[in-house]
Amino acid sequence: MDHHKEAESHVDSDPNFLDAGEPNALVSEKNGTTADVHDMMRMGKRQETQRNFRHITIIGFCMVILSTWEAILSTAVFSLSNGGTAGLIWGYLICMIGFGFVVASLAEMASMAPTSGGQYHWVSEFAPPSCQRFLSYIVGWLGVLGWQTAAATVSYLTGKQLQALIILWDSSYVPQAWQGTMLIWAVLAVSLIFNTFFSRKLPLVEGVIVVLHVAGFFAVIIPLWVMGDRSNTGDVFTLFQDNMEWGNVPLSTMVGLTGAASCFVGIEAGAHMAEEVRNAAHVIPRAMMWTWIGNGLMGWIMAITFCFCVGDTMSVLLTPLGSQQIQVFLNTTGSAAGATGLTCIMLVIGVFACVAVMATNSRQLFAFARDNGVPFSSIFSQVSPTLGVPLNSVYLTILFVLLLSLINLGSSVAFMQVISLGVAAMLTSYLISIGCVALKRIRGEPLLPSKFNLGRLGLPINIIAVLFLLFLWVFTFFPSAPHPAVADMNWAVLGYGLVIIFALVYYAIHGRHVYIGPVEYVRKGQ
Incomplete structure (x- = not known):
């Protein structure tokens, strides 16, 4: 078709x-x-899809998909290992401020061209004509990679928390790789159900979950403040630590920024749902900005609170539970039941964050297939006439993550390293998109009208965003510790390179003959 x-x-x-x-x-x-x-x-x-989302429900969708305060607890181990409590607190704040420039730049483009394609569409419209098609194609593949691996990340972290709860109640339990993989599949099964049979109720479901997201924030933070033994304020805010023995505290802290940065990757999720949002050009950019400031502040407050309750950093990092936040919950409440109650809040939100991720990546894949960017495009660009969602794209996402989770059977470390390449892919897509619109501004070329116009501040905001993303991008390929063994290497760079090579080969053989880029379908003068 x-x-x-x-x-x-x-x-x-x-x-x-x-x-x-x-x-x-x-x-x-x-x-x-x-x-x-x-x-x-x-x-x-x-x-082709129904515009079921309104202003409030898409904000709820975006906030749940990012789940920043939950994410910072799950990824705190990386920043604590590289930078300590001060590194986690100030590193998170740096990432939040830096992503403010990124989000503002992406939000403006989302208002100019409110389409599920997101970054690859914007690149097609804003890149120099000589490289529009090629850059758009590469960014499309990076976007597909980033969002597909995001589903694997969320489902894996949720399953890992479930295993930690089992250890909490049964110290004799030894987690098995196949059990972790089955838990990933269980989370994916829930995501599949809500993205098919209950797809029309997704705005309502995510609206309910965002209430739990906000209420859960207070439900977790209040016991931590009231019941926890708080560390010395000076140490928490000023003690930078090189726990991984890089031999350089500033370098260690910068490596740890990746953990905090991952809490903001996916901030443009609302843009990929644009074709299901009413008054999208006005609503989507504001939903993205509210998600950044609301989730960002909750995440920073949670990071500070967590650092005050950590106590002995090394004992928390080496917890037999395998989950640092659950160990802190246990230390704070003094009971397994209390720690379980707090963790269950995060589990429910984690499952429905995966549901939202699944919805987002299926729309991004659908849009790219609609422009003939992937193999078998005619199949993955179809929208179910009864459910109003791209079912084949949903099924492919489920299949991809199922296959990816099999890596976990061999090595959980390798699995985490493979899915971490999604962060690098997403940062690259942001970098190229913002770079293209910045170049148009530098050249004095006219931009499309926008209901979220950065005006004269547009160019400096774009430039700061590009520099910040370049800085982060370098550290996404660093190993988590110096002098790693082969098994502990950060293989994200290998996976990243393989995807780029595959995209280039496919483009040379077939893609360049069928993919002309979204800009060619644009009606000039509209």
Whole structure:
């Protein structure tokens, strides 16, 4: 099916695409507002999904998918190992501020072109004509890689917490790799159900979970403050530690930034749901900014609280539970039941964060397939007429993560290293996208109209974002400790390189013949 030719005939013949008589009036439940209709018409896309999300529900969706305060607890081990408590607190704040420039840049582009394609579409529209198609194609593959591995990450971390709870109640239990893999599959099964049978209820479900996300923040933080033995304030905020023996505390701290940065990767999730959001050009950028500031502040407060309750850092890092936050919960509450209760809040949120990740990556894959960017594009660009979601893209995501989880049977370390390459892939997609729009500004070329316009601050914001992303990108390929054994190497660079090579080979053989980039379907002058 040629979605773009069909889109043009649909635009020209469907009365729903006519102006409703007033600015941004509602056209229909499926097509959204007149602004949505105009945006889809300009981009040459056919409206195939339902616009079920509103302002509040998409903010809830974005906040749950990022789950920053939960994520900082799960990834704290990396920053504590490389930088100590001060490294975790100040490193997180640096990442939050840096990502503020990144989010603002992405939000502006999301308002200019509100499409599920996200970064690869923006690159196609904003890159110099000489490299639009090629750069867009590479960014599309990096986006697919990043979001597919994100589902593996969330499901793995959720399963790991479940195993830690079993150890908490039964010290004789020895976690087995196959059991961890089965837990990943269980989380994926829940995600599949909610992304198929309950897909139309997803805004409501994620709206309920965001209430738990906010309430859970207070449910966790209050016991930590009230019941915990707090460390010395001076030590918590000023004691930087090189626990992994890099021989250089500043270097160790910079390596630890990757843990904090991973809490913000995926901040553009709302953009990939743009074709299911009413008044997307206005709503999506604001949802992204509210997610950044709201989740960011909750994450920083949780990071500070966690650091005050850690106590002996090394004993927490070496906990037999295999989960540092559960060990801190146990130390604070003094009971397994208390630690279990706090952890269960995180587990529920983790499962539904995976549901949201699954929805996001299936839409990104669907959009790229719609533009003939992946093998068997005609299959993965189909949208179920009954459920209104790209079912084949959902199924492929499930299959990919299932296959990826088999690596966990051989080595959990190797599995974590493989999925960590998703962070590098996402940072690269942000970097190229923002770099393209910054270049247009430097050249004085006109940009598309935006309902979230950075104005004169646009160029400095873009440049700061690019420099920050370049800095982070380098450290995503560092090992977690100096002089690692072969098994402990950071193999993300290998996986990253293999994906790039595969994309280049596929592009040379087939992609360049069928992929022309979204910009070619854009209606000029709209």
